[in-house]
Amino acid sequence: MEMQHTAAAQATSSLNHIPVVETPKVAILLCTYNGDPFLKDQLDSFIRQTYRNWIIYASDDGSSDKTLQILQQYQSKLGADRLSILKGPRKGFGKNFLSLVNNPDIAADYFAFSDQDDIWHEDKLKRSIASLNPETIDIPSLYCSRTRLVDSNGRPIGYSPLFTKTPAFRNALVQSIAGANTMLINNAARKLMQLVSSHATIVAHDWLAYLLVSGCGGHVVYDVVPTLDYRQHDGNLIGANANLKNQISRFRKMLTGRLKVWTSKNLEALDSIKHHLSIDNEQRLRDFELARRSGLLTRFRLMKKTGVYRQTLKGNISLAVAIAFNQI
Incomplete structure (x- = not known):
């Protein structure tokens, strides 16, 4: 793990010297709350992405541990133009994510949801974007995937359930098929999410996104190939439901x-x-x-x-x- 952090630190220090090619911009929407045990691993996995045109928007929901200090440390290395730190609404993780979705100052072509304690595979963003047809930007589109499950130390312990039936509104009414931590949506899908009443109680923003995009004639891609390591520990708000x-x-x-x-x-x-x-x-x-x-x-x-x-x-x-x- 120490070697991994050293390599990530070297990547961080050189990141600003790598030119960003004119490709679609991705806003990584990261919600944090007392996540200091694993947050560095998550941030390092962003830095290792083979797809480079991203900016992190981290909304902290009132952490009392070292989460903010970690975010500030990474911001000083990456620059404020690559990592923006915001204050969350302190109304739970669902409302925190929606606060980022609804933030008018966040502009991008795609939006990737992220938890604070996973480890993205290096090709996650590249694979996600390639799976959505850029020629259909006016059609709400959502990418999601299977995950590899790991324990608190990062050791693989299995996979999330494998689903093979076509994603559809008929399925979304009674089931959420993938975690938000795997999801990437386009602007058209984001606009749908912005239409949801601020007074509505959100069960889970991933389920909501699936309902909206599938219900409104959008395009949903479920990738059977895992794109991240989903850490299983006592702090998980929602487990993988795999065993x-x-x-x-x-x-x-x-x-x-x-x-x-x-x-x-x-x-x-x-x-x-x-x-x-x-x-x-x-x-x-x-x-x-x-x-x-x-x-x-x-x-x-x-x-x-x-x-x-x-x-x-x-x-x-x-x-x-x-x-x-x-x-x-």
Whole structure:
């Protein structure tokens, strides 16, 4: 790890001497809160990116550890034109990310969400941008990927679930397929996110982005190749849901009503952009909302009509159970 940091430090010191080619600009939207144990690894992985035209916008949500000091140290090395430090709204990680999405002073062609404790693979940005067609800049577009799971020391311990079904609004209504830490969106997708009411309660900004882009006829790319190391530790706000224990835990919580609460909050957020949905998805949303208020037989009929699905067999079984118990 020490050799890695030394190499990263050398890269940092020479970064300003590397000319930035005229390519699409990427705003890396980094949210921090008491992240000093792993933040340097995350920042170093930005510096090692083979794609160079980026600027980091770090929104700190009131850290009381050395997070701000670390950010300031890297800012002094990179320059304020490569790393901008902002104050977060202190209303949770979802609101913090949306504060960056809504910040009018942040201008770029693409926007990459980042956690504070992951390690990006060197080709993450290059791969993300190459996956989105630059000729369709007016179409909301979102890239996301699988992740490699690592422990608190950075040792690989597995992978996030592999999904093979086509990303779609029918899936997004009942499932979020990838973490925000893997996501890259274009300006058209950002504008959709900016339309969401500031009063809406955000379950997770990654799920919100997936709902908006897929619902409004946008382009969603799910890459089966991992693009980062997703660190698993006690400080994770949302885990990877990769092992059986976590899946059983989430299934139990679903039966206690957590999924239903999440769905209600997602629908509240969608209410802000209903008129931007495609015609088919607008009707699908109406049927979905009506199904949640209906009796058992009508609920199943309407849910079948919407075509909602999850990515795995286990997921679809749990979905059927949720529909049966009116917990969706």
